[in-house]
Amino acid sequence: MNQERLHLPKGYTYAATYAGIRKKPADDLALIVSEPAAAAAAIFTTNRVKAAPVLVSMQHLAASKGKVRAVMVNAGNANCATRTGEAVASETSAACAALLGAPVEQVLPSSTGVIGMELDGAKITAKLPALVAALSPASLPQVADAILTTDTFRKLETRRVKLSGGTVRIAGITKGAGMIHPNMATTLSFVMTDAGLPAASLKRLLREGADQSYHCMSIDGDTSTNDTLLLMANGASGVKVAKDDEGAFRKALFSLLRDLARMIAHDGEGAKHLITIRIRGARNDGDARRLGRAIANSPLVKTAVAGCDPNWGRILAAAGYSGVEFNPAKVSIRLQKTLVCRNGLLAPFEEPPLIAKLREPEVEIDFQIVGGGTGECTFWTCDFTEDYVKINADYRT
């Protein structure tokens, strides 16, 4: 990622450092600050077991009526299933708020890493003064790196959008991938824009955008205790998103969210293939997502792709148990654009050239209900390789 090409939204500064939370001496504590406070909308994990920072962030957002001055993120410890969890999340937020001169409820804590181990808040508070002193707009890439766990590459995207009132910028960073032990594939995503947007619009845009991006991405179907997707808009560009501008802003935001989500699927542990599943002809977009999710989460489909096996029967069967009603006799399936199933039956194809195409790093599964509805989605996942099992099984032994 070439820093010169980044479109950095105004009013945001960033800093990261190593606080000794993870063993590997790489930055594990990051701060994102907005001046002025940003309007914010968030989507948190639906897991019944929520990490302390998720619970505290939900309380803070409610108390601040969706205003955010700072996000404080640590990697290496999820602060989940911990005795002192909420106290640590609250006290470190308060320390950060004091340094920034902000109300505590405008600081959101966020964590990813090991679960079931106490997080030492002193390690965080000791580093906060230096972090605040180091805040700079140019440190966004450093922050993008600090939030990674087992990810193998940085996930940072920016956009510039010309609106009727001027230009606004959007920046997003994310992490995912890692399913090492005892972690899960926690997804964190922080998206900052200097556009001005009312809270109601932000919420709606985030929900709709997530439906086309993060809700259409899965590594292994497990939902983490810490998942957080946060969208902030501080208006520092001086440009408000007018009614007529919303389409353009929406397009840029959604494309950024999709690129971030796709990068997570691409970086699945041990994955050899990024799998893009296109669903068409479902009754509605919700049905399309359920079909995409069932195919994406099928271990049989994922291992078939790992083995470059054009095994369309597994795809049809996974769709069949998705819970979505459809007529199997209307289904067409294409692998790498080669028709392998028509009307629910084998469409004769030559295996060797298709197997060769399945060796490419990106595999496309096209599932269409011919003559069906207008529901569609694009879903991303990755294959299951022997390395996935190795990475996830061999940590302690």
Place this chain on the structure above:
Amino acid sequence: MNQERLHLPKGYTYAATYAGIRKKPADDLALIVSEPAAAAAAIFTTNRVKAAPVLVSMQHLAASKGKVRAVMVNAGNANCATRTGEAVASETSAACAALLGAPVEQVLPSSTGVIGMELDGAKITAKLPALVAALSPASLPQVADAILTTDTFRKLETRRVKLSGGTVRIAGITKGAGMIHPNMATTLSFVMTDAGLPAASLKRLLREGADQSYHCMSIDGDTSTNDTLLLMANGASGVKVAKDDEGAFRKALFSLLRDLARMIAHDGEGAKHLITIRIRGARNDGDARRLGRAIANSPLVKTAVAGCDPNWGRILAAAGYSGVEFNPAKVSIRLQKTLVCRNGLLAPFEEPPLIAKLREPEVEIDFQIVGGGTGECTFWTCDFTEDYVKINADYRT
């Protein structure tokens, strides 16, 4: 399995032969005949994509009002997503019925194997006369072998139950395990008893028995297009299950169904561990099953067990996304009877001895919501090993 010890129900005869449906020259066509016709109850796959023999069997059972003279099973071809599928299933059933002098609707076809390839009905009809001629009560083990696909061992259980009117017998055979390509983990199960039971009781017993056995077992969460669980009662013992006897009969039947389901989990492809998940303290048994299923199907839990990793955080998190409401702060988790999580928090334990215990071939996960409801279940699954991925990925390449 020692044949001398089998308790063979009266009135049933069996035969199996090689009909050339699968490549490996091992029996692939089996016949189970009841004289007189048995009352029957069945549970078929909930997959939206149903194989032709499932559709035809559903029609036959409806037409015969639940009377079954014969079950005709082939392995090697699932007769699913096939152009000629229903015609082949109907015609071979008719040929079998003619040989037995039975109405066609009293013959149920059943298939397991490759999907998307036409099944040659002539291979079946050519062998039917010899099969009928060979029918014998002693051939049950041979039939149990003929229905296997990638299973590594025979799955056959029998029971003898003393009731007030005399002794009745129950025999059950099953197959599962195999998730080779392009098959799925089709589960077939055929249970025969010589007790006399009305259709309504059979249906209820099968549903309740399945809830404690087949519905509490999962290899990889994929639901096949061919799954079939059939219970037949022909009354040939002359003993009816009286009101007061139902408890004893039920106990024997459920224990047989549980043993069959457990054997399937034990024989999961590439599996090194049979995993038994005990859930207690759920609001009801349905919630308990949902918790068990979420834990059983989590790739992160399954790979942790493969690696003998006492990773209770993954178990708690999988329960958290099961959709069941519970208080995480009330959860206790035991691995191999060692307490690893109390009140949702780490319960300090010594790792080396627990890791040693996790190397045993059977692993028990005990998940309890302390002070919760009376809902409970025992759920069986197996671990995910590198061999699972190998077996499921490397077929064609």
